[in-house]
Amino acid sequence: xxxxxxxxxxxxxxxxxxxxxVGMLTTRNIIHAAFWLLEVMVAVGGLYLLLSAEFLxxxxxxxxxxxxxxxxxxxxxxTLRRREDSVRPVEVSIGGGILAAVFGTVMxxxxxxxxxxxxxMPIVVPDTAALGELLFTQWALPFEVASLVLLVALVGAVWxxxxxxxx
Amino acid sequence: MSQVLAPILPVLAAIGLMLANGVVxxxxxxxxxxxxxLRLGPVHVGPKGIVQTTADVLKLLSKEDIRPNGVDRWMxxxxxxxxxxxxxxxxxxxxxxxxxxxxxxxTGLLYTFAVLSVVPLGVIMAGWSSANKYALIGALRAxxxxxxxxxxxxxSVLPVVMIVGSMDLAEIVAFQTGVWLxxxxxxxxxxxxxxxxxxxxxxxxxxxxxxxxxxEAESELVSGFATEYxxxxxxxxxxxxxxxxxxxxxxxVTLFFGGWTLPFVPDSVLAPIAPVxxxxxxxIGIFVFMWIRGTLPxxxxxxxxxxxxxxxxxxxxxxxxxxxxxxxxxAPGGVA
Numbered sequence: 001x002x003x004x005x006x007x008x009x010x011x012x013x014x015x016x017x018x019x020x021x022v023g024m025l026t027t028r029n030i031i032h033a034a035f036w037l038l039e040v041m042v043a044v045g046g047l048y049l050l051l052s053a054e055f056l057x058x059x060x061x062x063x064x065x066x067x068x069x070x071x072x073x074x075x076x077x078x079t080l081r082r083r084e085d086s087v088r089p090v091e092v093s094i095g096g097g098i099l100a101a102v103f104g105t106v107m108x109x110x111x112x113x114x115x116x117x118x119x120x121m122p123i124v125v126p127d128t129a130a131l132g133e134l135l136f137t138q139w140a141l142p143f144e145v146a147s148l149v150l151l152v153a154l155v156g157a158v159w160x161x162x163x164x165x166x167x
Numbered sequence: 168m169s170q171v172l173a174p175i176l177p178v179l180a181a182i183g184l185m186l187a188n189g190v191v192x193x194x195x196x197x198x199x200x201x202x203x204x205l206r207l208g209p210v211h212v213g214p215k216g217i218v219q220t221t222a223d224v225l226k227l228l229s230k231e232d233i234r235p236n237g238v239d240r241w242m243x244x245x246x247x248x249x250x251x252x253x254x255x256x257x258x259x260x261x262x263x264x265x266x267x268x269x270x271x272x273x274t275g276l277l278y279t280f281a282v283l284s285v286v287p288l289g290v291i292m293a294g295w296s297s298a299n300k301y302a303l304i305g306a307l308r309a310x311x312x313x314x315x316x317x318x319x320x321x322x323s324v325l326p327v328v329m330i331v332g333s334m335d336l337a338e339i340v341a342f343q344t345g346v347w348l349x350x351x352x353x354x355x356x357x358x359x360x361x362x363x364x365x366x367x368x369x370x371x372x373x374x375x376x377x378x379x380x381x382x383e384a385e386s387e388l389v390s391g392f393a394t395e396y397x398x399x400x401x402x403x404x405x406x407x408x409x410x411x412x413x414x415x416x417x418x419x420v421t422l423f424f425g426g427w428t429l430p431f432v433p434d435s436v437l438a439p440i441a442p443v444x445x446x447x448x449x450x451i452g453i454f455v456f457m458w459i460r461g462t463l464p465x466x467x468x469x470x471x472x473x474x475x476x477x478x479x480x481x482x483x484x485x486x487x488x489x490x491x492x493x494x495x496x497x498a499p500g501g502v503a
Contacts, residue, residue: 055277061285
């Protein structure tokens with residue numbers, strides 16, 4: 001039974017994530033776009049859960065849905081001067097279209113050529129403790145580099161937002 | 168029992184608990200706040216006014232559902248759902264006793280915080296879609312405050328996770344059974360008082376409770392993000408607020424007060440009454456929240472932000488480092 005349940009859940013989540021992305025791109029209202037993005041993030045979290053990546057799913061919800069999108073909405077709402085400003089015309093840009101076409105082609109070719117080289121799923125899913133141990137031993141350096149990047153972004157944001165001559 | 172029905176039953180049980188909890192908490196809030204303010208609270212409907220809340224719920228259900236002109240229709244309708252569903256999901260990992268819980272999660276603690284972190288999004292949705300200044304300001308205040316205080320809230324529980332070596336709520340409870348020196352219960356509140364204090368402050372803030380109820384400050388913002396809601400949509404928002412009080416208090420009990428266990432009581436006696444013990448402890452926690460609510464005045468928004476970013480986060484980081492070093496010294500070669 002669980003196979004078919006997983007299948008149904010996968011179809012729902014796949015449609016939710018792709019549909020949400022389409023909704024985000026086509027809506028004219030920037031607030032709606034932010035909420036569509038949130039929906040995509042939650043749906044992707046659900047896909048992680050289907051892959052038994054429990055920790056990743058929970059962190060996805062906590063960080064992306066719970067914090068990043070709240071901040072994004074906060075920024076949008078603080079910078080809108082009037083409520084009506086949230087509705088924008090859809091801008092069609094040639095450069096963007098070309099970029100999307102190139103990206104789509106590259107992804108298609110990559111998946112067509114190397115799509116079958118997916119690693120075997122482990123029978124026993126490693127638990128959170130094992131993941132943490134791996135992250136802080138074998139992958140400690142990339143982990144620290146990632147945190148350093150975030151720190152630089154943080155300091156940069158503070159520096160930019162300071163007003164006056166003292167910066 | 169059929170395979171389809173079995174997983175649905177716990178969900179229905181959680182909804183039932185949520186509704187019952189809402190009715191009980193409204194009555195409790197009125198009575199506790201009343202007596203704290205030297206009033207009586209509800210007295211007329213039923214003995215000691217005990218059916219007043221039930222009557223109010225029926226009134227709420229039968230009220231007209233008004234949708235003001237100019238609201239963002241889809242978001243206005245969806246917002247109460249986005250507030251309500253995470254609150255319901257938060258019950259999934261709570262261990263009421265050794266066997267009574269909806270599901271056992273390896274990451275139970277993180278899961279509960281993760282689903283609760285979605286609630287502010289529903290609040291923003293409600294505030295924005297209402298097309299009302301007060302609602303929007305209320306929603307933005309709520310968002311700023313909850314994002315800021317999520318950090319110290321999570322940091323404050325990390326020492327517990329470090330000592331236990333697991334995020335499974337049941338294992339955290341199991342670690343706290345027994346006593347030290349024959350008298351002191353092995354509860355984390357004894358061992359990690361700073362964590363508990365930070366947790367309490369951050370939790371009050373997450374719950375939008377006085378002294379941190381900036382998002383629905385009645386005297387300034389009408390009723391905050393819920394201003395334009397009526398009937399059962401309003402009911403859902405409030406139900407989820409009361410339910411969040413229950414969940415956070417239950418987390419405090421689980422993390423710092425030994426969950427369903429009691430010191431000095433043997434397991435054989437405890438086993439049948441464990442859920443009752445857990446719920447009672449949780450309600451004591453809620454009573455403390457209400458006590459604070461009835462005692463302290465509201466904090467100003469900039470003071471609140473300063474407290475969060477400039478005090479609570481650095482203090483909890485320093486405390487986390489201290490605990491980390493001590494844990495490493497006491498148990499060399501690994502935490503677990």
